[in-house]
Amino acid sequence: MxxxxxxxxxxxxxxxxxxxxxxxxxxxxxxxxxxxxxxxxxxxxxxxxxxxxxxxxxxxxxxxxxxxxxxxxxxxxxxxxxxxxxxxxxxxxxxxxxxxxxxxxxxxxxxxxxxxxxxxxxxxxxxxxxxxxxxxxxxxxxxxxxxxxxxxxxxxxxxxxxxxxxxxxxxxxxxxxxxxxxxxxxxxxxxxxxxxxxxxxxxxxxxxxxxxxxxxxTAAVGLCEELALHDWLLTTVADKLDGLPTGAADDRAVLRVLRPLVDHLLHLWMPRARVDRVLRTVWNQLEETPGYSRQWTAHAQRIRDQLALRAIHLRDEVPGRR
Known part of the structure; x- marks a missing residue:
């Protein structure tokens, strides 16, 4: 027992x-x-x-x-x-x-x-x-x-x-x-x-x-909770980025979508933080096929690039700024 x-x-x-x-x-x-x-x-x-x-x-x-x-x-x-x-x-x-x-x-x-x-x-x-x-x-x-x-x-x-x-x-x-x-x-x-x-x-x-x-x-429970958390994070961020406007006229609307992702979700991605070491190979199997971390890194970089581009555009709109 x-x-x-x-x-x-x-x-x-x-x-x-x-x-x-x-x-x-x-x-x-x-x-x-x-x-x-x-x-x-x-x-x-x-x-x-x-x-x-x-x-x-x-x-x-x-x-x-x-x-x-x-x-x-x-x-x-x-x-x-x-x-x-x-x-x-x-x-x-x-x-x-x-x-x-x-x-x-x-x-x-x-x-x-x-x-x-x-x-x-x-x-x-x-x-x-x-x-x-x-x-x-x-x-x-x-x-x-x-x-x-x-x-x-x-x-x-x-x-x-x-x-x-x-x-x-x-x-x-x-x-x-x-x-x-x-x-x-x-x-x-x-x-x-x-x-x-x-x-x-x-x-x-x-x-x-x-x-x-x-x-x-308890080890199986920990693995499943870790997978469920990161699957939810990736699903949520991917859904928010799906169909994100790219036109300059949509700057403020885009920022309303991206800012909550940065403030509340991006820092939560920490795969294997609480996975039993015996199960690390299982986690690696789960990671390898769908490529969760690779996809997350791509999404996070896209968010940062979009924020940088919008910031530059909004700065250039301010009178007297070059």
Missing amino acids: SRTGRDPHPVIACGEVRTCLLPTRDALDERAAVKLLRLRPDERVRVSRHPNRYVVSPEVLTGVDCPLPTDTGARVRAVGTVGSHASLVEGRVIQATASFSLPAVGTDRRQAWSYYLVRPGSLVPVGQVPQRALVRGFLLGHRPGRLDVGSIAESVLARISRQDRILDHDPPLTAAGTRLRWTAVRTAAGEEPSSLFTKGEDGLRTLELSLPSGLPP
Whole structure:
């Protein structure tokens, strides 16, 4: 058992990460961020200041007793708790994550709740789990009557957004949220860690991971949150630059688009800042094919070039300036 009480060697881990812009005009300072994410009075909010300011709420547990999603329709009952938490990056981007792990061996009948409460964030199946059917079913999304982890993550975001004494609900730019639905299974003997990342419609992304058996579920969660954050950043900036006017007459309109990106988003790009070193090769795989960092560098340079050009043009418009 790990220090968090979770089984450190589950056969499957699954979760969903919701990422969006915090609904407030200015980035929150550390004190306000800690207050915002105090989801439980009995546990402290964690703060990391390097390489950027990162605030994480205590874990909240949701008890469940329901069938798991499978693509074959097989009915597999699981009982236990889903762990969820929120994190805030530089007081600006909020993420809510809900996840669970499954042990290699379940039980032949339902146990008393005390059995499950000492395994926080773990669901214990009653009977056998068809592993591949569960992975495919989870990635396909929620089905009525089956476990819906995404709604648990969404409820965390909703709870945070209701804190009107801290949030003014006047964000500096409009940006759609994204959802990253992920699964992680053990690698077979002799296999290297691997990943398969896909983008769907309506902000949905899916990620299939194969990870070393000795790696705790928290490492997979950290990797997925890091990927979700940088995917959201790149998607948001790319959407804002799509169709950006180039005519000189549009200088002020262009500046209204570019300035919030510089003020609130460009400094947040720090890939692998909180990825377990064992998973660096997995991150490199995710980076290599789509070329996220290369695309981000190109977008950031385009923003800086546009700002420089607009500044020169506006300066030349001032009477008496050459």
